[in-house]
Amino acid sequence: MASNVDEDTLALLGLALILKMNNTKKKRKKWCKHWLLKRKTYSHVNLLSELKFEPEDFKNYLRMDEKTYLKLLEMVTPMIKKEDTVMRNSISAHERLSVTLRFLATGRSYEDLKFSAIISPQALGKIIPETCEALYKVLRRDYFKFPKSEEEWKEIAKMYEERWNFPHCLGAIDGKHISIVPPANSGSYFYNYKGQHSVVLMAIVNAKYQFIYIDVGMNGRISDGGVLQNTKFFEKLENSDLHIPSSELLTGSNRNLPYVFVADDAFPLRPDMIKPFRQADLTSQERRILNYRLSRARRTVENAFGIMASRFRIFYTHINLEPENIDKVVKASCVLHNFLIEHSKKSYAPQKCFYRENSENGTIISEGYNTQNSTMVNLERRNPGNTLNNAKIVRNNFMNYFNQEGRVPWQNDHVN
Known part of the structure; x- marks a missing residue:
C-alpha cells in the first residue's frame, strides 16, 4: 500500500513540474515577423515588373530575358505551384522561381535573400532546393540529352x-x-x-x-x-x-x-x-x-x-x-x-x-x-x-x- 502511495505522489509531482515548466516557458511573441507579411508590397517581384521595361537590367537580374523567363516559368509551374490554405496564401510559382534564379545568380545566403524576397530563411531553405530539383526534372528531358545511338x-x-x-x-x-x-x-x-x-x-x-x-x-x-x-x-x-x-x-x-x-x-x-x-x-x-x-x-x-x-x-x-x-x-x-x-x-x-x-x-x-x-x-x-x-x-x-x-x-x- 505504501508503495502505491509513493508512486501516486511521484506521478502528481511530475505532472505539477511539467505544468510549471509549460507556464514559465517563454511565449512566442508572434507567429511571423510583421514585415514578412507584406510580401506583396515589398517583394522583388515588384521590381521585376519594373525591370521588364529595362531589358538589360532584367537579363542581369535573372540571367535571362523576360520571354525566356516566362517560358521557363510555364514549364516548371506545375511542379512547384502550391495551393492556398484557409490560414494563409501560398508563395507563388513566380516568386519561387525568381528567388531561386536570383540565388543561383548571386550566391547570396538565405539570410540575405530574405530582405529582397520577403520570404523567411526557413522557407527559402525548402523552396530553393525544391525548385532546383524541379528545374532539373523538367529541363533534362529536352535540354540534357545523352546520346543513345x-x-x-x-x-x-x-x-x-x-x-x-x-x-x-x-x-x-x-x-x-x-x-x-x-x-x-x-x-x-x-x-x-x-x-x-x-x-x-x-x-x-x-x-x-x-x-x-x-x-x-x-x-x-x-x-x-x-x-x-x-x-x-x-x-x-x-x-x-x-x-x-x-x-x-x-x-x-x-x-x-x-x-x-x-x-x-x-x-x-x-x-x-x-x-x-x-x-x-x-x-x-x-x-x-x-x-x-x-x-x-x-x-x-x-x-x-x-x-x-x-x-x-x-x-x-x-x-x-x-x-x-x-x-x-x-x-x-x-x-x-x-x-x-x-x-x-x-x-x-x-x-x-x-x-x-x-x-x-x-x-x-x-x-x-x-x-x-x-x-x-x-x-x-x-x-x-x-x-x-x-x-x-x-x-x-x-x-x-x-x-x-x-x-x-x-x-x-x-x-x-
Whole structure:
C-alpha cells in the first residue's frame, strides 16, 4: 500500500513540474515577423515588373530575358505551384522561381535573400532546393540529352570536325572541385588536395558548349584519378554499353581511327580517350601539334564551365548547403546552362564567352571564359602509371593525321 502511495505522489509531482515548466516557458511573441507579411508590397517581384521595361537590367537580374523567363516559368509551374490554405496564401510559382534564379545568380545566403524576397530563411531553405530539383526534372528531358545511338554520337563528332578540325571526337571531358562549406561533423570527408572542402562535378560537353553528361556529388577527398572510374558513364564505357560507333576511315584520308573522347592529364589515356602528351614528353614538333589540336577541341568544356560560373555566381562562393541540396543546385545550374544556350544565347553567352580564332591565319581573337577567378578547382594531374600500348598507338595515329593530311595551315605558328 505504501508503495502505491509513493508512486501516486511521484506521478502528481511530475505532472505539477511539467505544468510549471509549460507556464514559465517563454511565449512566442508572434507567429511571423510583421514585415514578412507584406510580401506583396515589398517583394522583388515588384521590381521585376519594373525591370521588364529595362531589358538589360532584367537579363542581369535573372540571367535571362523576360520571354525566356516566362517560358521557363510555364514549364516548371506545375511542379512547384502550391495551393492556398484557409490560414494563409501560398508563395507563388513566380516568386519561387525568381528567388531561386536570383540565388543561383548571386550566391547570396538565405539570410540575405530574405530582405529582397520577403520570404523567411526557413522557407527559402525548402523552396530553393525544391525548385532546383524541379528545374532539373523538367529541363533534362529536352535540354540534357545523352546520346543513345551511333547516329547521335556521330552528330556530335561531325560538329567537332566542322568547328574544331578534330574528327571522330565524341565530346570533351573535364571535372571541377565545387567548393563547399563542410557539413557539421564531416571531418576531412570532403577535404581535397588544394586544402579546401569540395564535391566533384565531372562533365562531358559537346561542340555547342552544352553538357551531355554530368556526375556530381563525389566527395573531394576521392583521388582525382579515381573520379572517372566512380561514374556510371565509365562503367558503361568499360562494358561497351554506350553504342559508340566502330572505327571508320577519316574523311579525305585512308586512316581508320576510332571515335574518342578528349580529356586533359587528369584522366587516363585509353583507346577511346585521348589526352595530351605531358610536358616532359614534348620531344618533337609533331607531339606539340597534337597537344595544340587537342587543346582546341577541349576549349568547349573549359568555356562551358567558365560561362556557367560567370552567370551563376553561386560558383564564386563556398556553397553553404546540405550535400544533397548542393547536388540539386549544381544539376539545376548545368541544365539551365543548356537551356539558355538554346534559347537566350546572345545574352547568356555572347561571342566573347568563347574561344575564337581567325579562320585564315589561326590567330586567337578571344580566349573565352574560364573558371580561373571562381572557386572551382581543376582536378589534380594524375600519375600516368601503366598505359595500354593500343592507347598509345591511337594517340600516335591521330598525331600523324594532324601533321599530315589533316593539318591546318596555321598550326605550326602556335607551337613554335
